[in-house]
Amino acid sequence: MTIAVRLLEPQDLSQLHSFWRQRWGDDFIVVHGACYRPEDVNGFVAVEAGRWIGLITYVLRQAECEIVSLDSLREGLGLGSSLIEKVVAEARQAGCKRVFLISTNDNLEALGFYQRRGFELVKVNRAAVQHARQLKPAIPLIGMHGIPLRDEIEMERRL
Numbered sequence: 001m002t003i004a005v006r007l008l009e010p011q012d013l014s015q016l017h018s019f020w021r022q023r024w025g026d027d028f029i030v031v032h033g034a035c036y037r038p039e040d041v042n043g044f045v046a047v048e049a050g051r052w053i054g055l056i057t058y059v060l061r062q063a064e065c066e067i068v069s070l071d072s073l074r075e076g077l078g079l080g081s082s083l084i085e086k087v088v089a090e091a092r093q094a095g096c097k098r099v100f101l102i103s104t105n106d107n108l109e110a111l112g113f114y115q116r117r118g119f120e121l122v123k124v125n126r127a128a129v130q131h132a133r134q135l136k137p138a139i140p141l142i143g144m145h146g147i148p149l150r151d152e153i154e155m156e157r158r159l
Contacts, residue, residue: 125154129149
């Protein structure tokens, strides 16, 4: 089957709400004290046979591009890498100086994944997840690998 990567479009909004509910437990994402809703983000979606199999969302602000979410439903095909490179190209075109994202201290796979793609760890926001729980109480106390879910880790790729 052929995989097509395209920009998110206004008619994708209801599907984006549903996708985030399935993947993130709600139709909003809390990062560094900010609440992002599907209406707030740009993105690219990978589609195979009419089904979404990958998605990256981001926001452009001044000279920065923040990746809000990245999901690949088909690991090992290079979808995540391809979606990141689409966002990097958009950020460069918009004149951004960096692309950054926030991950959590328990997401060991993501920390490795992004570093292999040129991102560097630049900041640890201690106890930030505790503050995020005030906006999204469903965030668990224990994360992946049985690690207490406490901190946000900022990663960036300079452009």
